[in-house]
Amino acid sequence: MSKTLFEKIIDRELPATIVYEDELCVAFRDINPGAPTHILLVPRQPMVKLSDAEPSDQALLGHLMLTAPKIAAAEGYGDAFRLVVNNGAAAGQSVFHLHLHILAGRPMKWPPG
Template identity: 80%
Template sequence: MSKTLFEKICDREIPAEIVYEDELCVAFKDINPQAPFHVQLVPRKPITMLMNADAGDQALLGHLLLTAPRIAAAGGYADAFRLAVNNGAAVGQSVFHLHIHILAGRPFKWPPG
């Protein structure tokens, strides 16, 4: 199976503006930002989408959720940010490697979409 775009970014095969990384994940600025602050938080482990994660991924998923606020805070948005996870093409997932959008810097409406 060929690597996803996000795997290639994690492996430094494709350039990206990386804002955070550790042994489990990489975060980089979105190339088509939907807010003044728009970062993709990607696990190094290739999981196609959230519904394909399993019990063995529990600690990784928790790590992502605990890391996202630190990334938002480092970008100056500790008090207000949105996290979004798309699961499937019908809801906008275009790269089939689980990722969390961290968005901030403008008002957001509810419900989204």
């Protein structure tokens, strides 16, 4: 099976503006931003979508949720950000490697979809 775009970024086979990384995840700027700050937070471990997660993935998913606010704060947004996960093509997922969108820098409207 071929690597996803995000796996190639994680493996440094494709360029990206990486803003954070640790042993479990990598965060980089979206090339088609939906907000002034739009960062994608991806686990190093391949997972197609959130609904594919297993109970054994709980620590990884928790790590992602705790890492997103740290990244937003480092970008200067404190607790003023939106976190989005698109699950499946019908929900707008276009790269099939779980990723969280960290959006900030403009007023967010509700509902988002």
